[in-house]
Amino acid sequence: MKADIIPFYPSSDKTIEKSSGCYQYDSDGKEYLDFKSEKPSEELQQIIGFENGASVLLSSGSESIYLSIKMIPKLSDKKKIFIYAQSHENYPLV
16 A cells, blocks of 8 residues: 555555546546546536636635635626625635
8 A cells, every 4th residue: 555645635556547538547447537627627618608718626615715705806896895704714805
């Protein structure tokens, strides 16, 4: 067994054996969608009808909230947002 990189996330003996397009396949043949490739983003934009759009793949809910807070003033006429004092990350008002 490989040594764990982060102790609370156990390492796996599986390895990525091959890839095709936006899919990767492990040593057992299981298929994984590679969300870092452009193809899933393009397909999602097509499904939701968001032509000429852009997408950002984030790692956590906190990143999503932070990006949303920063984007609101740029994408709408709203210049202020309300944030509870005891909110998740206590981000400052924009």
